[in-house]
Amino acid sequence: MPLDPNAVPGLLRALDSPDVYVRITAAEALGKIGNPVAIARLLEILDDERPAVRRRVIGALERIGTEPKARAAAQVVPGLERGLYDPDPVVRAAAERALQRLGISSAHAALARWRTSGL
Numbered sequence: 760m761p762l763d764p765n766a767v768p769g770l771l772r773a774l775d776s777p778d779v780y781v782r783i784t785a786a787e788a789l790g791k792i793g794n795p796v797a798i799a800r801l802l803e804i805l806d807d808e809r810p811a812v813r814r815r816v817i818g819a820l821e822r823i824g825t826e827p828k829a830r831a832a833a834q835v836v837p838g839l840e841r842g843l844y845d846p847d848p849v850v851r852a853a854a855e856r857a858l859q860r861l862g863i864s865s866a867h868a869a870l871a872r873w874r875t876s877g878l
Contacts, residue, residue: 790819
């Protein structure tokens with residue numbers, strides 16, 4: 760069952776919930792909807808204290824970036840690149856896979872910078 764795009768404003772607000780599971784669910788739903796309007800807000804919560812939330816945000820950015828109708832691949836690269844430097848190895852791995860999957864030049868450049876950074 761497809762998610763209703765009209766849910767985006769409520770899901771964006773849900774990203775501020777004190778409940779980690781609400782934040783996770785909101786990030787996942789925003790990724791499934793694939794609306795690029797969510798990108799800026801998702802980038803803001805890449806600093807969430809919980810790695811599980813950050814991992815879901817990386818997944819949402821990947822889904823939005825790979826949604827052909829969204830044409831947002833270049834817009835998600837900065838957030839995915841930030842994920843490469845996350846303290847959590849699972850988040851870093853998710854960001855690396857997402858950038859590889861995007862397959863655009865800015866994603867390749869982000870991966871190259873990360874690989875040469877020595878981190």
